Amino acid sequence: MKHILCVGIGKMGQLTLDYFKNDKTIEHIYVVDPKFQTLSTKRVTYLKNFSQLPSSAQIDAAFIMTPVSAHQSCLEQVLKAGIQNIFIEKPALQSKDEFQAVLPLIQNQKIAVGYILRQSKALRDLKHFLKQYAHAGFSLTQCNVTYIKPHDFSLKQMNAWEECCHPWDLLFCCLNFKKAQKTVVKQKKLINDLKSKQTVEAKVKYELTFHRQKTDLNIFFSYLKPHRKREFVFELKDNQNQSCKMVLSLDVAESVGKVLDKISVYQNNKPVYQATYPAHEKLGYQIKNVCNYFNTNKKSRLHLFKDSMTLQNIHDYTFGDMPNIHTKKIFPFMRYQNQNNHEL
Numbered sequence: 170m171k172h173i174l175c176v177g178i179g180k181m182g183q184l185t186l187d188y189f190k191n192d193k194t195i196e197h198i199y200v201v202d203p204k205f206q207t208l209s210t211k212r213v214t215y216l217k218n219f220s221q222l223p224s225s226a227q228i229d230a231a232f233i234m235t236p237v238s239a240h241q242s243c244l245e246q247v248l249k250a251g252i253q254n255i256f257i258e259k260p261a262l263q264s265k266d267e268f269q270a271v272l273p274l275i276q277n278q279k280i281a282v283g284y285i286l287r288q289s290k291a292l293r294d295l296k297h298f299l300k301q302y303a304h305a306g307f308s309l310t311q312c313n314v315t316y317i318k319p320h321d322f323s324l325k326q327m328n329a330w331e332e333c334c335h336p337w338d339l340l341f342c343c344l345n346f347k348k349a350q351k352t353v354v355k356q357k358k359l360i361n362d363l364k365s366k367q368t369v370e371a372k373v374k375y376e377l378t379f380h381r382q383k384t385d386l387n388i389f390f391s392y393l394k395p396h397r398k399r400e401f402v403f404e405l406k407d408n409q410n411q412s413c414k415m416v417l418s419l420d421v422a423e424s425v426g427k428v429l430d431k432i433s434v435y436q437n438n439k440p441v442y443q444a445t446y447p448a449h450e451k452l453g454y455q456i457k458n459v460c461n462y463f464n465t466n467k468k469s470r471l472h473l474f475k476d477s478m479t480l481q482n483i484h485d486y487t488f489g490d491m492p493n494i495h496t497k498k499i500f501p502f503m504r505y506q507n508q509n510n511h512e513l
Contacts, residue, residue, distance in 0.1 A: 170229035170460060171196040174222070174252065176243050177235030178202045181258060181283070181452075185232055188456055199226060219246045230254035230463050234283075237331055241267045248274040254463035258283040260334045261477035268478050280474040281459045284338045286399075286419055288454040290446040291430035295417045296344065298434055298442070299403065302413055307405040314340070314388045317398040333390060334480050339401070340386070342476045412437055420448045 173195055175186050182202070189195050190213065198213045199222060207215050216222060231247045233240060233256065240262050247255055248271065261282045262268050286292065299309070314336050340346045399419040406412050418431040428449065434442040 170194075170254070170463060172199070172227055172229050173197075174199045174201065174226075174228045174231040174247070176201045176231065176233045176247070177239070178205050179234060179236070182232075182234035184452055185234060185456065188453065199228070219250070222250070228252050230256065230460070233257040237263050241271060244271055245274060248278065253278050255280045256283065256459050257281070259285075259338070259477070260331060260480065261474060262481070265478075265481055268481065275474075277468050279463055279468075281462055282473045282477050283455065284335065284342075284473075284476075285451050285455050286335050286339055287343050288451040288458065289419060289430045289448075290450070291417055291419065291432040291444065292339065292343065294432045294442075294444055295401075295403075295415060298415055298432075299344070302405055306407045307411075307413055308407070309384050309403060309405050311385045311404040312340070312387070313402045313404075314386070315391075315398055315400045315402075316389065317391045317396065334477075336388065336399070336401070337480050338476065341479065346384075346386070414438075 171194070173189050175182060175189070175198060178186060178200060186198065186200065189198050196212070199216060200207075200213060201216045201219060201222070203217050205215055209215050228250070231250075231252045231254070233243045233247065235243055235258075237258075237260055240257060244255070244257060244262075255278055257280065259282055261280075262271070303309075316333070316336050397420060401417040403415040403417075404412065405414075414435040416431075416433045416435075418433075421429050421431050427447065429445045430448050430451075431445045432443070433440060
Protein backbone atom coordinates (compact mmCIF):
# COMPACT_ATOMS: atom_id res chain seq x y z
CA MET A 170 0.00 0.00 0.00
CA LYS A 171 1.28 3.43 -0.97
CA HIS A 172 -1.62 5.87 -0.56
CA ILE A 173 -3.44 6.09 2.78
CA LEU A 174 -6.51 8.04 3.89
CA CYS A 175 -6.76 8.87 7.62
CA VAL A 176 -10.13 10.16 8.82
CA GLY A 177 -10.21 11.77 12.28
CA ILE A 178 -7.12 12.80 14.24
CA GLY A 179 -7.81 12.20 17.91
CA LYS A 180 -5.61 10.13 20.22
CA MET A 181 -5.60 6.92 18.16
CA GLY A 182 -5.78 8.85 14.91
CA GLN A 183 -2.64 10.81 15.75
CA LEU A 184 -0.74 7.68 16.78
CA THR A 185 -1.76 5.93 13.55
CA LEU A 186 -0.85 8.97 11.45
CA ASP A 187 2.57 9.16 13.13
CA TYR A 188 3.10 5.47 12.34
CA PHE A 189 2.41 6.01 8.65
CA LYS A 190 4.57 9.15 8.57
CA ASN A 191 7.49 7.04 9.79
CA ASP A 192 6.81 4.32 7.23
CA LYS A 193 8.91 5.31 4.22
CA THR A 194 7.05 2.87 1.95
CA ILE A 195 3.96 5.10 2.17
CA GLU A 196 4.13 7.63 -0.64
CA HIS A 197 1.23 9.89 0.35
CA ILE A 198 -1.21 10.33 3.22
CA TYR A 199 -4.52 12.19 2.98
CA VAL A 200 -5.90 13.40 6.32
CA VAL A 201 -9.55 14.43 6.75
CA ASP A 202 -10.38 16.30 9.96
CA PRO A 203 -12.30 19.60 10.16
CA LYS A 204 -10.53 20.63 13.37
CA PHE A 205 -6.99 19.81 12.30
CA GLN A 206 -5.13 23.05 11.53
CA THR A 207 -1.90 21.99 9.80
CA LEU A 208 -0.31 22.95 6.52
CA SER A 209 0.09 20.21 3.92
CA THR A 210 3.51 18.84 3.07
CA LYS A 211 4.91 16.85 0.16
CA ARG A 212 3.81 13.53 1.72
CA VAL A 213 0.75 14.64 3.73
CA THR A 214 -2.33 16.50 2.49
CA TYR A 215 -4.72 17.90 5.14
CA LEU A 216 -8.38 18.29 4.20
CA LYS A 217 -11.41 19.71 6.01
CA ASN A 218 -13.92 17.24 4.58
CA PHE A 219 -14.34 14.43 2.04
CA SER A 220 -15.41 16.80 -0.74
CA GLN A 221 -11.85 18.18 -0.85
CA LEU A 222 -10.38 14.76 -1.62
CA PRO A 223 -8.98 14.95 -5.19
CA SER A 224 -10.80 12.76 -7.69
CA SER A 225 -7.40 11.63 -8.93
CA ALA A 226 -6.41 10.27 -5.53
CA GLN A 227 -5.88 6.52 -5.69
CA ILE A 228 -6.49 5.44 -2.09
CA ASP A 229 -5.21 1.98 -1.19
CA ALA A 230 -6.71 1.96 2.32
CA ALA A 231 -8.80 4.22 4.55
CA PHE A 232 -8.44 4.39 8.34
CA ILE A 233 -11.52 5.78 10.14
CA MET A 234 -10.68 6.96 13.67
CA THR A 235 -13.38 9.53 14.43
CA PRO A 236 -15.67 9.41 17.48
CA VAL A 237 -18.06 6.46 17.12
CA SER A 238 -20.99 8.83 16.54
CA ALA A 239 -19.44 9.75 13.18
CA HIS A 240 -18.47 6.22 12.10
CA GLN A 241 -21.57 5.55 10.02
CA SER A 242 -21.36 8.68 7.88
CA CYS A 243 -17.60 8.31 7.37
CA LEU A 244 -17.90 4.62 6.49
CA GLU A 245 -20.67 5.39 3.99
CA GLN A 246 -18.56 8.07 2.30
CA VAL A 247 -15.52 5.79 2.13
CA LEU A 248 -17.61 2.96 0.67
CA LYS A 249 -19.21 5.28 -1.91
CA ALA A 250 -15.73 6.50 -2.88
CA GLY A 251 -14.94 2.93 -3.95
CA ILE A 252 -12.13 2.35 -1.44
CA GLN A 253 -11.69 -1.41 -1.07
CA ASN A 254 -9.63 -1.63 2.15
CA ILE A 255 -11.13 -0.04 5.25
CA PHE A 256 -10.06 0.04 8.87
CA ILE A 257 -12.51 1.42 11.45
CA GLU A 258 -11.90 1.97 15.14
CA LYS A 259 -13.94 -0.01 17.64
CA PRO A 260 -16.84 -0.21 18.05
CA ALA A 261 -17.52 -0.20 14.33
CA LEU A 262 -20.98 1.35 14.72
CA GLN A 263 -23.24 2.20 17.63
CA SER A 264 -26.58 0.55 16.81
CA LYS A 265 -28.16 -2.27 14.83
CA ASP A 266 -29.89 0.34 12.67
CA GLU A 267 -26.52 1.70 11.57
CA PHE A 268 -25.30 -1.79 10.67
CA GLN A 269 -28.40 -2.37 8.57
CA ALA A 270 -27.88 0.99 6.82
CA VAL A 271 -24.30 0.28 5.67
CA LEU A 272 -24.58 -3.42 4.79
CA PRO A 273 -26.21 -2.77 1.35
CA LEU A 274 -23.19 -0.62 0.45
CA ILE A 275 -20.65 -3.36 1.16
CA GLN A 276 -19.58 -5.46 -1.82
CA ASN A 277 -16.13 -7.06 -1.74
CA GLN A 278 -14.49 -4.54 0.56
CA LYS A 279 -12.21 -5.73 3.32
CA ILE A 280 -13.24 -4.13 6.61
CA ALA A 281 -11.10 -4.51 9.72
CA VAL A 282 -12.21 -3.26 13.14
CA GLY A 283 -9.74 -1.93 15.70
CA TYR A 284 -10.02 -4.33 18.60
CA ILE A 285 -6.46 -3.56 19.58
CA LEU A 286 -6.39 -5.75 22.70
CA ARG A 287 -6.41 -8.76 20.35
CA GLN A 288 -2.84 -7.82 19.48
CA SER A 289 -1.51 -8.31 23.01
CA LYS A 290 1.23 -10.92 23.40
CA ALA A 291 -0.11 -11.59 26.89
CA LEU A 292 -3.43 -12.62 25.32
CA ARG A 293 -1.56 -14.99 23.01
CA ASP A 294 0.11 -16.59 26.05
CA LEU A 295 -3.25 -16.87 27.81
CA LYS A 296 -4.81 -18.69 24.85
CA HIS A 297 -1.83 -21.05 24.79
CA PHE A 298 -2.17 -21.92 28.48
CA LEU A 299 -5.95 -22.33 28.32
CA LYS A 300 -5.53 -24.85 25.52
CA GLN A 301 -2.61 -26.57 27.27
CA TYR A 302 -4.50 -27.05 30.54
CA ALA A 303 -7.66 -28.16 28.72
CA HIS A 304 -5.62 -30.95 27.09
CA ALA A 305 -4.31 -31.89 30.56
CA GLY A 306 -7.85 -32.49 31.82
CA PHE A 307 -8.62 -29.14 33.44
CA SER A 308 -12.05 -27.56 32.97
CA LEU A 309 -12.70 -23.84 33.07
CA THR A 310 -15.17 -23.32 35.93
CA GLN A 311 -15.25 -19.56 36.40
CA CYS A 312 -14.17 -16.33 34.74
CA ASN A 313 -14.20 -12.95 36.49
CA VAL A 314 -13.70 -9.78 34.47
CA THR A 315 -13.03 -6.38 36.06
CA TYR A 316 -13.05 -3.36 33.80
CA ILE A 317 -12.56 0.12 35.25
CA LYS A 318 -12.37 3.26 33.12
CA PRO A 319 -10.88 6.44 34.63
CA HIS A 320 -12.54 9.84 34.39
CA ASP A 321 -10.18 11.24 31.76
CA PHE A 322 -12.90 12.30 29.35
CA SER A 323 -15.90 14.61 29.13
CA LEU A 324 -19.24 13.30 30.37
CA LYS A 325 -20.83 14.58 27.17
CA GLN A 326 -18.45 12.47 25.09
CA MET A 327 -18.63 9.38 27.28
CA ASN A 328 -19.76 6.25 25.49
CA ALA A 329 -19.53 3.21 27.73
CA TRP A 330 -20.03 0.81 24.83
CA GLU A 331 -16.70 1.91 23.37
CA GLU A 332 -15.08 0.39 26.45
CA CYS A 333 -17.45 -2.52 27.14
CA CYS A 334 -16.89 -3.99 23.70
CA HIS A 335 -13.22 -4.73 24.51
CA PRO A 336 -13.78 -7.40 27.19
CA TRP A 337 -16.75 -8.84 25.33
CA ASP A 338 -14.68 -9.05 22.15
CA LEU A 339 -11.92 -10.94 23.93
CA LEU A 340 -14.36 -13.35 25.56
CA PHE A 341 -16.81 -14.08 22.77
CA CYS A 342 -14.78 -13.56 19.61
CA CYS A 343 -11.15 -14.13 20.58
CA LEU A 344 -11.34 -16.72 23.37
CA ASN A 345 -14.23 -18.59 21.73
CA PHE A 346 -16.78 -18.46 24.52
CA LYS A 347 -19.94 -19.99 23.06
CA LYS A 348 -23.49 -19.22 24.01
CA ALA A 349 -25.30 -22.00 25.87
CA GLN A 350 -28.63 -23.17 24.49
CA LYS A 351 -30.14 -20.43 26.56
CA THR A 352 -28.00 -17.64 27.97
CA VAL A 353 -29.17 -16.74 31.44
CA VAL A 354 -28.50 -13.30 32.85
CA LYS A 355 -28.65 -13.94 36.57
CA GLN A 356 -27.93 -10.49 37.91
CA LYS A 357 -27.98 -6.96 36.59
CA LYS A 358 -27.39 -3.91 38.68
CA LEU A 359 -26.62 -0.29 37.94
CA ILE A 360 -25.50 2.00 40.74
CA ASN A 361 -25.99 5.77 40.74
CA ASP A 362 -26.71 8.00 37.82
CA LEU A 363 -24.09 9.20 35.38
CA LYS A 364 -25.18 12.77 36.05
CA SER A 365 -24.07 12.41 39.69
CA LYS A 366 -20.46 12.42 38.39
CA GLN A 367 -19.65 9.66 40.85
CA THR A 368 -19.67 6.00 39.87
CA VAL A 369 -21.46 4.22 37.09
CA GLU A 370 -21.31 0.48 37.58
CA ALA A 371 -22.82 -2.53 35.88
CA LYS A 372 -22.58 -6.04 37.28
CA VAL A 373 -23.55 -8.80 34.88
CA LYS A 374 -23.50 -12.54 35.51
CA TYR A 375 -23.78 -15.04 32.66
CA GLU A 376 -24.01 -18.79 32.49
CA LEU A 377 -22.08 -19.75 29.37
CA THR A 378 -20.28 -22.66 27.82
CA PHE A 379 -16.60 -22.69 26.94
CA HIS A 380 -15.45 -25.59 24.78
CA ARG A 381 -18.68 -27.42 25.77
CA GLN A 382 -17.92 -26.89 29.46
CA LYS A 383 -20.37 -24.91 31.57
CA THR A 384 -18.67 -21.84 32.96
CA ASP A 385 -19.74 -19.03 35.29
CA LEU A 386 -18.82 -15.66 33.82
CA ASN A 387 -18.97 -12.55 36.02
CA ILE A 388 -18.33 -9.16 34.45
CA PHE A 389 -17.92 -5.96 36.47
CA PHE A 390 -17.79 -2.57 34.73
CA SER A 391 -17.10 0.71 36.49
CA TYR A 392 -16.66 4.23 35.12
CA LEU A 393 -15.46 7.57 36.51
CA LYS A 394 -12.97 6.03 38.93
CA PRO A 395 -9.41 7.41 39.11
CA HIS A 396 -7.48 4.37 37.86
CA ARG A 397 -7.93 2.15 34.83
CA LYS A 398 -8.01 -1.62 35.23
CA ARG A 399 -8.60 -4.40 32.72
CA GLU A 400 -8.28 -7.79 34.33
CA PHE A 401 -9.47 -11.28 33.37
CA VAL A 402 -9.21 -14.06 35.97
CA PHE A 403 -9.78 -17.64 34.74
CA GLU A 404 -10.19 -20.46 37.29
CA LEU A 405 -9.82 -24.10 36.26
CA LYS A 406 -10.04 -27.47 38.05
CA ASP A 407 -9.40 -31.09 37.15
CA ASN A 408 -10.90 -34.38 38.41
CA GLN A 409 -8.35 -34.57 41.25
CA ASN A 410 -9.51 -31.14 42.44
CA GLN A 411 -6.24 -29.51 41.45
CA SER A 412 -6.75 -25.84 40.71
CA CYS A 413 -5.25 -23.43 38.22
CA LYS A 414 -5.72 -19.68 37.99
CA MET A 415 -4.71 -17.50 35.03
CA VAL A 416 -4.70 -13.71 35.32
CA LEU A 417 -4.56 -11.48 32.23
CA SER A 418 -3.94 -7.79 33.02
CA LEU A 419 -3.96 -5.31 30.16
CA ASP A 420 -2.45 -1.80 30.20
CA VAL A 421 -1.18 -2.09 33.76
CA ALA A 422 0.44 1.11 35.09
CA GLU A 423 3.60 -0.09 36.80
CA SER A 424 5.51 1.85 39.47
CA VAL A 425 8.43 2.25 37.07
CA GLY A 426 6.24 4.46 34.89
CA LYS A 427 5.84 1.98 32.05
CA VAL A 428 2.52 0.59 30.82
CA LEU A 429 2.57 -3.16 30.46
CA ASP A 430 0.42 -6.15 29.56
CA LYS A 431 0.86 -9.02 31.98
CA ILE A 432 -0.09 -12.68 32.38
CA SER A 433 0.30 -14.76 35.54
CA VAL A 434 -0.42 -18.49 35.94
CA TYR A 435 -0.89 -20.15 39.34
CA GLN A 436 -1.27 -23.87 40.00
CA ASN A 437 -2.53 -24.87 43.45
CA ASN A 438 -1.97 -21.24 44.48
CA LYS A 439 1.71 -21.33 43.50
CA PRO A 440 3.03 -19.14 40.65
CA VAL A 441 4.30 -21.19 37.73
CA TYR A 442 4.56 -18.58 34.97
CA GLN A 443 4.64 -14.82 34.59
CA ALA A 444 5.42 -12.54 31.65
CA THR A 445 5.07 -8.84 30.86
CA TYR A 446 5.10 -7.01 27.53
CA PRO A 447 5.15 -3.29 26.59
CA ALA A 448 1.53 -2.31 25.98
CA HIS A 449 2.40 0.22 23.26
CA GLU A 450 3.55 -2.59 20.95
CA LYS A 451 -0.09 -3.47 20.26
CA LEU A 452 -0.61 -0.48 17.95
CA GLY A 453 2.29 -1.45 15.68
CA TYR A 454 1.12 -5.08 15.57
CA GLN A 455 -2.41 -3.99 14.77
CA ILE A 456 -1.42 -1.79 11.82
CA LYS A 457 0.94 -4.44 10.46
CA ASN A 458 -1.68 -7.18 10.72
CA VAL A 459 -4.35 -4.98 9.13
CA CYS A 460 -2.04 -4.03 6.24
CA ASN A 461 -1.10 -7.69 5.72
CA TYR A 462 -4.80 -8.54 5.61
CA PHE A 463 -5.39 -5.81 3.03
CA ASN A 464 -2.46 -7.00 0.91
CA THR A 465 -3.76 -10.55 0.53
CA ASN A 466 -5.71 -11.53 -2.58
CA LYS A 467 -8.44 -13.29 -0.64
CA LYS A 468 -11.86 -11.67 -0.75
CA SER A 469 -13.20 -10.59 2.61
CA ARG A 470 -16.05 -12.44 4.22
CA LEU A 471 -16.36 -9.54 6.67
CA HIS A 472 -15.41 -11.72 9.64
CA LEU A 473 -14.25 -8.81 11.79
CA PHE A 474 -17.19 -6.65 10.79
CA LYS A 475 -19.58 -9.49 11.63
CA ASP A 476 -17.86 -9.83 15.00
CA SER A 477 -18.86 -6.23 15.62
CA MET A 478 -22.47 -7.02 14.74
CA THR A 479 -22.43 -9.92 17.21
CA LEU A 480 -21.03 -7.67 19.93
CA GLN A 481 -23.73 -5.09 19.24
CA ASN A 482 -26.34 -7.78 19.91
CA ILE A 483 -24.61 -8.64 23.19
CA HIS A 484 -24.68 -4.98 24.18
CA ASP A 485 -28.39 -4.66 23.44
CA TYR A 486 -29.12 -7.90 25.27
CA THR A 487 -27.15 -6.90 28.37
CA PHE A 488 -28.20 -3.29 28.83
CA GLY A 489 -31.54 -3.33 27.07
CA ASP A 490 -33.90 -5.61 28.95
CA MET A 491 -33.80 -4.39 32.54
CA PRO A 492 -37.10 -4.35 34.46
CA ASN A 493 -37.79 -1.28 36.57
CA ILE A 494 -34.84 0.63 35.13
CA HIS A 495 -35.17 3.30 32.48
CA THR A 496 -32.09 2.62 30.38
CA LYS A 497 -32.00 5.94 28.56
CA LYS A 498 -32.07 7.84 31.83
CA ILE A 499 -29.28 5.83 33.43
CA PHE A 500 -27.16 5.61 30.27
CA PRO A 501 -28.09 8.62 28.11
CA PHE A 502 -24.92 8.08 26.06
CA MET A 503 -26.02 4.61 24.93
CA ARG A 504 -28.31 4.15 21.97
CA TYR A 505 -30.63 1.22 22.57
CA GLN A 506 -33.03 -0.44 20.18
CA ASN A 507 -35.67 -2.61 21.81
CA GLN A 508 -35.62 -6.22 20.68
CA ASN A 509 -37.99 -9.12 21.00
CA ASN A 510 -35.30 -11.60 20.00
CA HIS A 511 -32.36 -11.72 22.38
CA GLU A 512 -30.27 -14.21 20.45
CA LEU A 513 -26.57 -13.49 20.60
